[in-house]
Amino acid sequence: MAKQSMIKGASKPIPEPVLRRLPVYYQYLRKLNLESPREYISCAKIAEDLNNLAIQVRKDMEFTGAQGRPKVGYRVTELLKAIEIFLGWDNTTEAYLVGAGNLGFALLGYQGFKDYGLNIIAAFDSSADKIGREVYGKKILPVKKLPDMIRRTGIKIGILTAPASCAQELADAMLGAGIKAIWNFAPVKISVPAGIIVQHENLASSLAVLSKRLALLLAER
Amino acid sequence: MAKQSMIKGASKPIPEPVLRRLPVYYQYLRKLNLESPREYISCAKIAEDLNNLAIQVRKDMEFTGAQGRPKVGYRVTELLKAIEIFLGWDNTTEAYLVGAGNLGFALLGYQGFKDYGLNIIAAFDSSADKIGREVYGKKILPVKKLPDMIRRTGIKIGILTAPASCAQELADAMLGAGIKAIWNFAPVKISVPAGIIVQHENLASSLAVLSKRLALLLAER
DNA sequence: TAGATTGTTAATCGATTAACAATC
DNA sequence: TAGATTGTTAATCGATTAACAATC
Numbered sequence: 126m127a128k129q130s131m132i133k134g135a136s137k138p139i140p141e142p143v144l145r146r147l148p149v150y151y152q153y154l155r156k157l158n159l160e161s162p163r164e165y166i167s168c169a170k171i172a173e174d175l176n177n178l179a180i181q182v183r184k185d186m187e188f189t190g191a192q193g194r195p196k197v198g199y200r201v202t203e204l205l206k207a208i209e210i211f212l213g214w215d216n217t218t219e220a221y222l223v224g225a226g227n228l229g230f231a232l233l234g235y236q237g238f239k240d241y242g243l244n245i246i247a248a249f250d251s252s253a254d255k256i257g258r259e260v261y262g263k264k265i266l267p268v269k270k271l272p273d274m275i276r277r278t279g280i281k282i283g284i285l286t287a288p289a290s291c292a293q294e295l296a297d298a299m300l301g302a303g304i305k306a307i308w309n310f311a312p313v314k315i316s317v318p319a320g321i322i323v324q325h326e327n328l329a330s331s332l333a334v335l336s337k338r339l340a341l342l343l344a345e346r
Numbered sequence: 347m348a349k350q351s352m353i354k355g356a357s358k359p360i361p362e363p364v365l366r367r368l369p370v371y372y373q374y375l376r377k378l379n380l381e382s383p384r385e386y387i388s389c390a391k392i393a394e395d396l397n398n399l400a401i402q403v404r405k406d407m408e409f410t411g412a413q414g415r416p417k418v419g420y421r422v423t424e425l426l427k428a429i430e431i432f433l434g435w436d437n438t439t440e441a442y443l444v445g446a447g448n449l450g451f452a453l454l455g456y457q458g459f460k461d462y463g464l465n466i467i468a469a470f471d472s473s474a475d476k477i478g479r480e481v482y483g484k485k486i487l488p489v490k491k492l493p494d495m496i497r498r499t500g501i502k503i504g505i506l507t508a509p510a511s512c513a514q515e516l517a518d519a520m521l522g523a524g525i526k527a528i529w530n531f532a533p534v535k536i537s538v539p540a541g542i543i544v545q546h547e548n549l550a551s552s553l554a555v556l557s558k559r560l561a562l563l564l565a566e567r
Numbered sequence: 568t569a570g571a572t573t574g575t576t577a578a579t580c581g582a583t584t585a586a587c588a589a590t591c
Numbered sequence: 592t593a594g595a596t597t598g599t600t601a602a603t604c605g606a607t608t609a610a611c612a613a614t615c
Contacts, residue, residue, distance in 0.1 A: 142583090145554065152550060167596065169596080184583080193598085195595075195596045198595095213558065214557070238553075242557070305560060305564070312456075313373075314373070324559075329372070330367075330369050331529070331545055333433050334366065336433060337360065338543045339439075339543055361606065390571095401608060417570075
């Protein structure tokens with residue numbers, strides 16, 4: 126099966142690169158709103174501050190359906206709203222986190238998620254000295270209760286921050302109980318049936334880009 | 347300034363997508379070597395297991411300079427070596443980590459980095475109850491010693507896991523002391539002069555892809 | 568030998584960028 | 592009005608995929 130770099134199914138398919146840039150604009154505009162608020166903004170200004178091209182910003186914004194006014198630009202609040210709605214960040218999606226290690230704790234404590242419509246309801250772990258604790262206001266529950274909780278709450282997103290060695294097993298448990306999307310931070314590829322979404326965060330891929338760039342930079346002279 | 351999706355400066359410029367896939371092959375081949383070792387492997391087999399196309403695997407491998415034998419395939423050890431050398435993972439690069447919170451701890455404890463030639467030498471933090479502790483064998487030092495340590499050791503990579511509020515300030519301190527590449531996990535864009543490499547891990551971008559895919563999936567029926 | 572698989576050149580596809588008309 | 596900026600159509604560029612020759 127071929128991979129899909131294009132997100133299909135929508136009226137207009139959205140290129141993944143666009144989808145990855147929209148949050149960057151969103152973060153930028155929110156920060157701008159706090160630090161030096163203004164009613165309107167042009168693509169040229171956004172592009173300049175974010176170090177890319179105005180035409181790309183304009184094209185990207187087109188996907189969200191946001192409309193600007195010639196000579197004036199886009200109303201900042203409208204732009205923010207358009208991105209929010211487009212990404213589905215205007216209403217909250219609930220998720221469970223599985224694996225309450227350091228990374229799990231970091232994600233539980235990340236305040237940004239609520240801006241992106243993601244609410245981690247609870248965490249699950251198998252270790253007795255973690256179960257029962259409360260971290261950043263979120264309960265750590267025994268992992269054997271996970272399937273039951275997923276069924277009862279109908280939660281669709283699982284955030285997997287367990288060690289590689291038990292990632293597949295935990296993924297299977299989640300999927301069996303009705304999870305539809307797994308955000309996988311475990312450093313291992315997990316196999317899932319068709320129709321299930323896996324978003325794999327691979328540190329090694331990022332590191333490869335970083336180390337190659339650095340090697341080229343240092344080799345320049 | 348336009349952005350560069352292509353890594354320039356090498357004899358043959360390497361597309362970033364290729365660079366991101368190479369570690370996936372690497373992880374796959376290493377796991378294969380442990381679980382069901384074999385001397386040779388074909389691109390078709392790799393592609394099947396990783397869910398992509400044989401021609402893409404072959405093209406990607408071409409960049410590493412690895413050579414296969416028609417009808418036989420590639421020698422697994424050679425493939426691993428070729429990727430290692432190509433990414434510069436065959437000799438160790440040292441790095442400092444700045445910000446010893448939960449995420450910092452998670453990265454300090456991540457065993458995988460040594461396979462990728464990255465060695466985090468020490469961590470820095472400003473909080474008194476962290477300074478002096480040792481985590482996964484790595485000392486936590488006072489952040490005010492950071493510039494001096496960078497100068498003395500000549501370390502070129504800084505891993506930034508501090509809160510957004512002090513990310514820019516810490517980045518400036520690192521760059522002033524000679525850091526050439528920053529792996530930025532802080533949820534904020536940092537500004538750097540030309541010639542400095544910043545690799546920004548943006549959770550919001552990944553979440554956007556995940557949430558849009560899930561929304562489309564759930565809307566299908 | 569026949570067939571599988573690599574290596575390499577060509578074709579396609581999609582994303583980015585450019586050009587320009589519309590409009591405030 | 593003139594000029595800046597959007598909206599939209601066209602051109603370019605690069606990455607992916609296909610085709611096929613080379614070879615073990």
